[in-house]
Structures are given as structure tokens and as C-alpha cells.
Amino acid sequence: LAKTTQPISMDSYEGQEVNITCSHNNIATNDYITWYQQFPSQGPRFIIQGYKTKVTNEVASLFIPADRKSSTLSLPRVSLSDTAVYYCLVGPSYNTDKLIFGTGTRLQVFP
Amino acid sequence: NAGVTQTPKFRVLKTGQSMTLLCAQDMNHEYMYWYRQDPGMGLRLIHYSVGEGTTAKGEVPDGYNVSRLKKQNFLLGLESAAPSQTSVYFCASQNLDRTYEQYFGPGTRLTVT
Numbered sequence: 001l002a003k004t005t006q007p008i009s010m011d012s013y014e015g016q017e018v019n020i021t022c023s024h025n026n027i028a029t030n031d032y033i034t035w036y037q038q039f040p041s042q043g044p045r046f047i048i049q050g051y052k053t054k055v056t057n058e059v060a061s062l063f064i065p066a067d068r069k070s071s072t073l074s075l076p077r078v079s080l081s082d083t084a085v086y087y088c089l090v091g092p093s094y095n096t097d098k099l100i101f102g103t104g105t106r107l108q109v110f111p
Numbered sequence: 112n113a114g115v116t117q118t119p120k121f122r123v124l125k126t127g128q129s130m131t132l133l134c135a136q137d138m139n140h141e142y143m144y145w146y147r148q149d150p151g152m153g154l155r156l157i158h159y160s161v162g163e164g165t166t167a168k169g170e171v172p173d174g175y176n177v178s179r180l181k182k183q184n185f186l187l188g189l190e191s192a193a194p195s196q197t198s199v200y201f202c203a204s205q206n207l208d209r210t211y212e213q214y215f216g217p218g219t220r221l222t223v224t
Contacts, residue, residue, distance in 0.1 A: 034211045043201045043215025044154070087153065089211070099211065101153035
């Protein structure tokens with residue numbers, strides 16, 4: 001299983017772009033990279049998923065270099081409501097029981 | 112659609128008591144999961160189900176049992192609660208058409224004294 005490493009915490013200010021990098025050196029060929037967001041006292045919420053290059057949706061962008069050993073979640077112009085814990089997960093699509101949530105990155109956005 | 116709902120939202124048990132947590136989803140998803148989250152930690156998978164009538168163990172299954180008698184419901188049972196099972200329990204469901212996009216319920220906060 002691909003182990004992931006991400007910063008424990010990050011601080012930002014409203015309006016700034018935030019980039020959270022996740023390291024997954026032993027990612028396998030069949031593995032996808034998925035990011036979830038969790039607010040206090042709520043269940044995680046799916047943000048974005050990718051396999052390679054760049055994926056963008058209405059919430060975030062996910063950048064994956066050619067070697068796929070890391071990935072970067074980019075949140076444009078964060079607001080106070082983006083304060084949450086962000087989890088990076090790596091795993092094969094066919095083994096959903098192997099989905100492992102680490103401790104995530106706690107993002108604090110200040111006014 | 113209500114999505115994923117969990118019952119109850121809060122519960123306090125004494126050591127040795129039993130209880131069942133109910134998870135229901137109205138999205139016709141095949142896969143369902145039970146996780147626990149301890150303070151300051153990530154989620155850990157307890158049990159999961161890939162379809163009606165099937166269940167499997169996750170990372171931390173000891174002390175828990177599950178059943179999936181109906182596709183829309185996934186029950187988590189604690190036969191003899193222990194203080195170590197004090198946690199927040201999350202249920203999730205997943206559509207086979209969407210890789211790894213799981214939909215989570217609001218959680219059940221369980222305290223065992």
C-alpha cells in the first residue's frame with residue numbers, strides 16, 4: 001500500500017492560494033490520488049481525484065507530476081470557510097477497503 | 112435525497128452494555144463502510160460491505176459486528192462496549208461508478224464510561 005506523507009498543519013489568510021503537497025513515493029500503477037476535506041464534527045467530503053497531470057473542478061485543482069510520487073492540492077483564494085482538515089489518499093480503485101485516512105493536514109485560514 | 116444518515120447522533124453507554132448504530136443511504140450505492148475517528152486522528156476502517164448480504168473486516172474490526180440485510184442499511188453492533196470504543200463513528204457509502212468518492216454521514220458520537 002502506498003504510504004502518504006503530508007504536512008500536519010498549514011496557516012493561510014483569506015484570499016490567498018493554498019497548496020498542500022502530499023508525498024507518496026511508492027505509489028503503484030493502479031493507484032489513484034484522492035483528496036477529502038473534513039470540517040469539525042462532520043464526516044469527510046470528497047474534493048477531487050486524479051491519476052496523472054492536472055485535474056480541476058469548481059472547488060480545487062490537483063497537480064500530479066509525471067513520476068506520480070507526489071501530488072499538490074491547490075485551493076484558490078481561500079476563505080475562512082476553508083478551514084478544515086485535508087486528507088490525501090492513495091490506493092487502487094478495485095480495493096476500496098485499502099483506503100487509508102492518515103492524520104491529514106489541518107488548514108487554518110485567518111481573516 | 113437525504114444522502115447518508117446515521118442514528119443516533121449521540122450515545123452514552125456503560126461498560127459492558129450493547130448497542131447498534133444504524134446507517135442508511137438512499138443513493139442505491141453498493142458499497143458501505145463503517146469508520147471510527149478518535150480525537151486528532153484520521154479515520155480507521157472497522158468493517159465494510161460490497162453488497163447486500165456481504166460484509167468484510169477492515170483495519171480495526173475487533174469488538175464490532177455488522178450486518179447488511181438490506182442494500183440501503185448497514186448496521187454496526189457493539190456487543191459489550193468498552194471505554195476504548197469511545198469515538199466518533201462515521202458511515203459512508205460509495206457508488207461503483209465513481210472511483211473512491213465516498214459519501215459520509217454526519218457521525219455518531221459514542222462515549223463509553
